[in-house]
Amino acid sequence: MSFEDKRKAIRDPIHGLVSRKPKEIAIMDTPAFQRLRRIRQLAMAHLLYPGALHTRFDHAVGVMHVAGLICQRLSENQCIRISKEEERMIRLAALLHDIGQGPFSHVSEFLIDRYRNKVALGETEDKGEIHERLTVDIIQKDPEIAKILNKDETKYIADIIKGSRKRNFRRDIVSSSLDADKMDYLLRDSYFCGVKYGQYDLEKIVDSLRVYEYGRESYLVVHHECIYALEQLFLAKYHMTQQVYAHRVRCITDAMIVRGLILAIEDGNKELRKLYSYDGSKKFLKNYLIYHDENVVDLVCSQTDSERAKEIFECLRHRRLFKQVCCFPLGEDANAIARGKLLEFDVGSELQQTLEAAASRELNLHPSKVIVYKRKVKNPTYIPVGYRLDPEETYVLDKNGVPKKLNEFQDLMFSFDKGKDSPDEIHVYASMDNWNKLSDRKKKSLQERLKSAILSSIPTIGS
Numbered sequence: 001m002s003f004e005d006k007r008k009a010i011r012d013p014i015h016g017l018v019s020r021k022p023k024e025i026a027i028m029d030t031p032a033f034q035r036l037r038r039i040r041q042l043a044m045a046h047l048l049y050p051g052a053l054h055t056r057f058d059h060a061v062g063v064m065h066v067a068g069l070i071c072q073r074l075s076e077n078q079c080i081r082i083s084k085e086e087e088r089m090i091r092l093a094a095l096l097h098d099i100g101q102g103p104f105s106h107v108s109e110f111l112i113d114r115y116r117n118k119v120a121l122g123e124t125e126d127k128g129e130i131h132e133r134l135t136v137d138i139i140q141k142d143p144e145i146a147k148i149l150n151k152d153e154t155k156y157i158a159d160i161i162k163g164s165r166k167r168n169f170r171r172d173i174v175s176s177s178l179d180a181d182k183m184d185y186l187l188r189d190s191y192f193c194g195v196k197y198g199q200y201d202l203e204k205i206v207d208s209l210r211v212y213e214y215g216r217e218s219y220l221v222v223h224h225e226c227i228y229a230l231e232q233l234f235l236a237k238y239h240m241t242q243q244v245y246a247h248r249v250r251c252i253t254d255a256m257i258v259r260g261l262i263l264a265i266e267d268g269n270k271e272l273r274k275l276y277s278y279d280g281s282k283k284f285l286k287n288y289l290i291y292h293d294e295n296v297v298d299l300v301c302s303q304t305d306s307e308r309a310k311e312i313f314e315c316l317r318h319r320r321l322f323k324q325v326c327c328f329p330l331g332e333d334a335n336a337i338a339r340g341k342l343l344e345f346d347v348g349s350e351l352q353q354t355l356e357a358a359a360s361r362e363l364n365l366h367p368s369k370v371i372v373y374k375r376k377v378k379n380p381t382y383i384p385v386g387y388r389l390d391p392e393e394t395y396v397l398d399k400n401g402v403p404k405k406l407n408e409f410q411d412l413m414f415s416f417d418k419g420k421d422s423p424d425e426i427h428v429y430a431s432m433d434n435w436n437k438l439s440d441r442k443k444k445s446l447q448e449r450l451k452s453a454i455l456s457s458i459p460t461i462g463s
Contacts, residue, residue: 023088023148024064024095030144031289032099036060038292042189043104044253045244047319049193056105059185060098066180067094069206070173070220080211086170089153093160093174097181100135102288103296107257108276114348115265117279132161134278138289141282169211172220177393178230179220186236189244197239204229212395212403221395221403230396231412246375252322252429255371260300260312262348263368267306271299308368315431322371323435325363325443326428326450330374338458342424345374351458358457359428362449369431372454374424426454 027033036057045052071087074080082090102108109131116130136158139145149157163171173180183202190198208226212219222230244250265273275291278284300313315321330342345351355372363370395403406412428450438446 023153024092026148027092027095027145028061030142030148032138032142032145033057033060033096035289035292036098036101038294039101039103039105040293041105041185042193042244042250043107043257043293044316045193045247045250047253047316047321048247048249049195049244051192051194052189054188054192056098056101059188060095062184062188063097063174063180064091064095066183066202066206067091067173070180070209073206073209074169074211077207078210089156090160090170090173092149092153093157093170094180096139096157097135097161097174099138100131102275103291103293104254104257107254107261110258110347111261111276112278114262115273115276115278117277120279120281130278132163133280134288136161137280138285141285142289167217167219169218169220176220178222178233182233182237186233186240189240190236193244195240195243197243198236200232200236201229205233210397212397214403219395219403221397224396224398227396227406227409227412230394230406234406248324249321251373251375251427252324253316255373255429256312256316256322258347259368259371260309260316261296263312264300264303264306264309267309269300269303269305269309271303272296312368320433322369322429323432324427325430325432325435326359326426326447326454328426328447328451330424330426335455338455341458342374342426354457355454358453359430359450362446362453363430363432365430365432371429373427373429375427426451428454 021029034057037055039056040046040052041054041056041059042049042052068087068091071082071090075082075087102112112134113130121133139149139158139161140154146154160171160174163175172178175181183205186198186200187202190196205222205226208223208229210221210223212221261272261276265276274287275296278288297313297317300309301317303310330339341351352372353367356367356370359372360367360370394406396406396409398404435443
């Protein structure tokens with residue numbers, strides 16, 4: 001063995017020579033992390049944007065890189081000391097922040113919240129904590145990761161990911177309204193989808209980041225000279241949401257995945273029920289870390305428990321997607337009772353089943369081939385708080401060094417109130433291969449009948 005090989009290795013008295021890899025590389029090599037190569041960042045968005053085949057693995061490595069850049073700039077730009085060891089720990093937290101992602105990314109978070117073991121986890125557990133708790137459980141309990149991180153490192157990383165009531169700039173770097181996560185996924189998603197909407201000046205924003213300390217709390221803020229680059233970031237997020245994340249086809253594929261998985265579970269597929277019955281145990285985690293996008297598709301398409309679920313996933317596999325046959329805002333056309341009922345709308349609820357039954361009668365289809373979906377209040381795909389950009393939570397240091405909320409700056413062109421008061425939308429997706437062959441007049445007539453049937457069915461619920 002050469003001197004260089006000896007320098008890169010340590011001797012274990014039992015197992016002999018063991019490679020001394022950087023911990024980032026060692027974690028990437030674990031099966032739990034390698035699984036992320038088989039989980040696509042945007043679920044089935046590749047059925048709309050063919051290039052959107054990038055994965056959670058790519059994204060996690062990118063977030064680690066951006067988090068490292070932020071740490072370096074903060075040390076260079078102001079009198080705050082981030083040691084090499086602390087920078088490494090923040091980078092590791094950024095690398096591991098998505099290790100709890102399940103098949104089809106955020107779709108799994110909705111299903112885990114629906115089928116989790118509430119007794120084992122505690123009745124107070126809410127959606128905003130599920131993803132982070134699952135991620136922390138994997139970091140703390142996965143045997144391969146445990147060989148790499150010591151107890152102090154594991155606790156430090158878990159604390160950054162979980163966060164606390166007190167603001168801390170270290171947590172802000174990994175998960176906040178302005179974090180390395182967003183800085184990576186906007187550019188990455190834009191690039192792989194082949195669109196320009198998500199582009200912004202990353203270098204300018206990173207170079208302008210500062211830490212503002214207020215009592216025992218510390219905030220990640222930006223210098224006022226970066227205000228327009230920050231506005232550009234918000235515009236990028238807004239346009240990516242409108243054109244990519246909330247695109248009609250993307251919403252349809254997500255809704256079909258959710259419907260297919262729920263049908264399979266409710267029709268008796270024990271393997272899928274086990275996959276999403278999160279209880280915090282090592283046994284659950286060992287099973288959970290086996291699954292990814294493709295083997296779940298294979299599982300549903302090969303199972304015999306639910307022909308309805310199998311048919312939906314076969315349609316996804318061969319891109320025979322449901323059509324958006326109706327869409328209307330929940331505004332003045334709906335009476336107060338209807339609006340109140342629809343505020344309670346949830347996937348799999350009695351209300352959804354009733355609305356779908358009414359829509360299926362108008363369309364002359366089986367209810368399993370119709371999905372009624374409500375935008376904004378209860379999306380089928382769970383979007384955690386940290387996924388959104390919030391001008392109320394983003395702080396900019398003015399010329400006097402005083403932190404202000406981004407929406408307090410009056411000379412910006414972009415309105416941060418955009419869409420705040422827009423009404424929720426009701427969408428109807430249906431398995432209608434002949435939809436595009438219908439004339440505009442027939443489509444409009446059918447849409448009016450669907451809208452009337454849905455709204456008129458609401459007040460009878462519970463009566």
